[in-house]
Amino acid sequence: MTKLAIPFAFVAAIAIAGCGTTTGQRSGSGALMGAAGGALIGSLSGNAGAGALIGTGAGAIGGYLYDQHQKGHID
Template sequence: MKRLTYVLVLIAFFTLTACGTTTGSRTGSGAAMGAAGGALIGSMSGNAGRGALIGAGAGAVGGYLHDQHRKGNID
């Protein structure tokens, strides 16, 4: 059951990352999904809080870069 939960969270993570139409919404959704994925991975190593912080940062950067790419500012 625990493994199924991890798989479902990861599927949601990849499906919903950087959703939105504005820079703020794409960055925010990337940060939220990154935090969820990071907490999940961090909980496996015993530190969900640190994983969530790292995941949120990585997700926010990813969402921002995705937004800039969609706008044509990054190749």
């Protein structure tokens, strides 16, 4: 079961990371999904808190980059 949870969490995070129309909304939704995915992966390795923190940062950056791409600022 856990072998399917990790890929599912990544797919869900990518799908939802771009939700919103403003930079703040997209970064925020990315951060929330990153935190959830990071906590899930971290719990499998025994440290859900560190996984959530890392996932939050990665998700926020991903949401911001997606926003900038949608606005045409980066290719």
